Amino acid sequence: MTAERPALGLRQASLSLTEYDPRWADLFAKEAALIAQALPDVPFDIDHIGSTSVPGLAAKPILDIAMRSTHEEQIATALTKLGYIDRGIRSGRLFIRLSDGDIRTNNLHLYHPDDAGCRDQIAFRDALRSDPKLRDQYAHLKQKLVDELGDQGRELYAGRKTEFVRAVIDAQNK
Secondary structure, eight states: OOOOOOOSSTTTTTTBOOOOOOOHHHHHHHHHHHHHHOTTTOOEEEESSGGGGSTTOOOOOOOEEEOOSSSSHHHHHHHHHOHHHHHHHHSEEEEEEEETTEEEEEEEEEEEEOHHHHEEEEEEHHHHHHHHHHHHHHHHHHHHHHHHHEEEEEEEEHHHHHHHHHHHHHTTTT
């Protein structure tokens, strides 16, 4: 009998996609509940974002989470106690979780409640969820970039998706 592959985890310097895994939605729900338990008196909103939040979309197997709150320092302290590493300001304030030293499993972006970048991420997610053709176009672009760039292109990967992402968000905002 072979062991089931982990639902999450990608070595830090690598770039690859995994077929959609329905466990991702459950893992987000469990993580959101864990965070809520660690912050019982702190108001915040939390969303599953990124490709792991879109059913049917291949993704880097890293859970992307967006939190919105005005209580940044309280949340930062709680996230650190939960094992997150504060990476500073990068698309909000970025916190990551690693396993086995260099395998990233979670990206958590902490935003102010009215952050436009966060709104854009949620709008992009919603567009992909509601339009299978658009989702498949995005999947094709992502796979093409992974094939072209390989592990050496990890830094270029997000930037090369920007034009597509921006066009989708702009269409949503019309």
